[in-house]
Amino acid sequence: MLEMRSGFVFRRIESMWCHRLTHLFSSTRCLLNRGSGHQISWQPRYRKSLLAVSRWHHMAPASLNCAWQLHGDHLELRYAETLMRFDYVWLRDHCRSASCYNTKTNQRSLDTASVDLCIKPKTVRVDETTLFLTWPDGHVTRYGLEWLVKNSYEGQKQQVMHPRILWNAEIYQQAQVPSVDCQNFLETKEGLKEFLQNFLLYGIAFVENVPPTKEDTEILAERISLIRETIYGRMWYFTSDFSRGDTAYTKLALDRHTDTTYFQEPCGIQVFHCLKHEGTGGRTLLVDGFYAAEQVLQRAPEEFELLTKVPLKHEYIENVVGCHNHMIGVGPVLNIYPWNNELYLIRYNNYDRAVINTVPYDVVHRWYAAHRTLTTELRRPENELWVKLKPGKALFVDNWRILHGRESFTGYRQLCGCYLTRDDMLNTARFLGLQA
Numbered sequence: 001m002l003e004m005r006s007g008f009v010f011r012r013i014e015s016m017w018c019h020r021l022t023h024l025f026s027s028t029r030c031l032l033n034r035g036s037g038h039q040i041s042w043q044p045r046y047r048k049s050l051l052a053v054s055r056w057h058h059m060a061p062a063s064l065n066c067a068w069q070l071h072g073d074h075l076e077l078r079y080a081e082t083l084m085r086f087d088y089v090w091l092r093d094h095c096r097s098a099s100c101y102n103t104k105t106n107q108r109s110l111d112t113a114s115v116d117l118c119i120k121p122k123t124v125r126v127d128e129t130t131l132f133l134t135w136p137d138g139h140v141t142r143y144g145l146e147w148l149v150k151n152s153y154e155g156q157k158q159q160v161m162h163p164r165i166l167w168n169a170e171i172y173q174q175a176q177v178p179s180v181d182c183q184n185f186l187e188t189k190e191g192l193k194e195f196l197q198n199f200l201l202y203g204i205a206f207v208e209n210v211p212p213t214k215e216d217t218e219i220l221a222e223r224i225s226l227i228r229e230t231i232y233g234r235m236w237y238f239t240s241d242f243s244r245g246d247t248a249y250t251k252l253a254l255d256r257h258t259d260t261t262y263f264q265e266p267c268g269i270q271v272f273h274c275l276k277h278e279g280t281g282g283r284t285l286l287v288d289g290f291y292a293a294e295q296v297l298q299r300a301p302e303e304f305e306l307l308t309k310v311p312l313k314h315e316y317i318e319n320v321v322g323c324h325n326h327m328i329g330v331g332p333v334l335n336i337y338p339w340n341n342e343l344y345l346i347r348y349n350n351y352d353r354a355v356i357n358t359v360p361y362d363v364v365h366r367w368y369a370a371h372r373t374l375t376t377e378l379r380r381p382e383n384e385l386w387v388k389l390k391p392g393k394a395l396f397v398d399n400w401r402i403l404h405g406r407e408s409f410t411g412y413r414q415l416c417g418c419y420l421t422r423d424d425m426l427n428t429a430r431f432l433g434l435q436a
């Protein structure tokens, strides 16, 4: 239900973009020309003006749901209630004929640079299932109409890449998402698939009955992805010994954040396994960053947009014995796919946020207001999920979506874990037949 609602608001903001984008950034247009690029792509192309055949061609009665029309610079096709527009170079470039595309490797053989940018098909024909184009040199391209619907811009715009269930504490608890048993996870395809499906939908997932060692945690992690080695090592162990120059290595509370915001590509997944805690406190806080961002989009769409546009730096500067690191990562707080406005990455870490010097002062002020709105949403108690990590229960967190934090604690507490690459987790999920 929430997914559908998100689709709805996303479409609303899209129409807003066309009208508002220009004045929102009037003072920084050249700095932020990625934003106006969205509009530039709509400018008519400079190409020889070709006579448009502005007559609709309808198919035989059996396929009355298909009609097409040739224009000066594109083909318009209506099929399965979708109105699509295809650029002629695109139609030539995506040709799936044996000489243009290698179906054994799923790679293009055609040299796109050899296609005349003013190309136009010589003849066009459509039957019940297929569009046929004959090019000036006689080459014939065929496209399945279903394939075109699926692969067109208009088709993609209506779809989400990653189906998700956005949650606050109540939604997550009501869903009663089960933890998967360690043996089931390691030894059966079903266990792994169920785990990954839950992880993709909610951004968090638990494995239980894990032997409480670093080695066993590593085996778990490798079942879904590749371990991403970082300045913290491959598998890390940490306690409050301040062995590294970061608050994580103390007993202090940590407010909600995502990790490694100071990498150009923040780590995709974080695995936590608490191996020991003799003391009090130390509960883990989890917040769905996309749920909060969605609330911002509904309440203040122009602030949401600013958070997607203003580039920020995050920084990690460490100088302790044996560890000298200086990392810088750049990117906006919210990252969305521009064609459907779907969120795919939140970068939120107020501890590690660097000096803001990438936008002028007036944008800075509006950014602070937008950041405040997002922070208010992230801090609503009803959005907070608190869990106490125990030996034997490993937690996987989607670090591109879910914020984590912790309560202060007393006593000896030892956590182990690692970061994983996101691409390889998605690869595993797709192999199992999941949409990822």
Ligand SMILES: C[N+](C)(C)CCCC[C@H](N)C(=O)O
Residues within 6 Å of the ligand: 232, 236, 238, 246, 247, 248, 257, 258, 259, 260, 261, 349, 351, 352
């Ligand atoms: C997980 N581990 C203890 C290894 C590292 C913690 C990194 C902490 C850093 N401030 C960040 O948020 O990225």
Ligand SMILES: O=C(O)CCC(=O)C(=O)O
Residues within 6 Å of the ligand: 248, 254, 259, 284, 404, 405, 406, 415
């Ligand atoms: O100690 C914890 O529970 C988490 C600390 C933290 O934020 C991290 O290690 O990334």
Ligand SMILES: [Fe+2]
Residues within 6 Å of the ligand: 248, 257, 258, 259, 404
């Ligand atoms: Fe963290």
